[in-house]
Amino acid sequence: MPHIEPRNPEHNPLYIIKKCQQEKRPVFIAGPMVRYSKLPFRSLVREYNTDIVYSPMILAREFVRNETARLSDFTTNNFDTPLIVQVGVNNVTDLLRFVEMIHPYVDGIGINCGCPIKEQTREGIGAALMSEPDLVANMVHAVKEKYGDKVTIETKIRIHKDLNETISFVKKVEAAGVDFITVHGRTRTTRSSIPANFDAIKLVKETVSVPVIANGDCFSLKDAYDIAEYTNCEGVMAVRGILANPTLFAGFDKATWGSIEKFWEYSTAYGLPFRLIQHHFSCMLDPQLPKALYKDMMDCKNLIELLDWFDDNFILKRSGEEGFGTAVEIQYRQQRTLHI
């Protein structure tokens, strides 16, 4: 592990939630994404008004036992804050060892109680925990008993088919000392094409007194404000929306050219496998590019080809002020054929 500065108390999620309440706006959160929310992407979204950023889910069992897993799963630096690391865990012992190792490097720890992937649920991790409220409460309690206010702990849940179960779940977890709760407004079997259930999130908000973060279907800054207003939640978490448009919380309607350049910088400076870099660009550019050009990009086999593809197809035409997040137009070299 690298040397990391002591955490800034103003980067504690609870402090940020209070500050945003004073500013009369929701907290803007980039949620956990397996594979995607690595250091370069986290650094990118921080440039665009994101208050708190999550790591992908890290499996406690592997992390605490295996140095290679630690090195490949978690990279950070002094600018990677406010950061919540999300953990996939199914027992108190692994969680306490995980917290002991990681808490000096993060501003909060979130327990994943929503991942529906079978590989995880059959191990009792993720959404399997939705039917284990006592275990989740025990895990939260164990961390709070050992660390008190020194460690902020969150649980990210999905809703149950029977919302009475959700209510009883969040009450137990709150009584165990959880600091805040994120609710993804879908059950473990609801597809992401079905709209999130904001009434259920609102119900959780009415049930507990700890802060609640609403998750599901936030694709624009307007969505963030609308969701916060409807559910009365303290914050809004975006995931698919911010993957496609890392500038979402800064109010831009699609990934700006500035954000694309910035992602090049971060991913090459901090290191990210080529296929992952390409995937990020695919998410950011798919909604913006003509099909044939998009396919060319996806056909690139390595970083050099991808760089050449950018060089061949784009020239920068800056408008307005310089700087990241400012309005920047993309002009295609093949303008004649593409009519853009």
Ligand SMILES: Cc1cc2nc3c(=O)[nH]c(=O)nc-3n(C[C@H](O)[C@H](O)[C@H](O)COP(=O)(O)O)c2cc1C
């Ligand atoms: C690529 C991808 C990876 C995800 N990885 C995680 C994860 O590691 N932990 C987690 O709790 N949820 C994960 N999720 C679920 C999201 O955090 C979120 O709850 C869900 O996508 C709904 O939010 P959205 O409508 O803003 O996308 C992932 C979702 C996507 C699309």
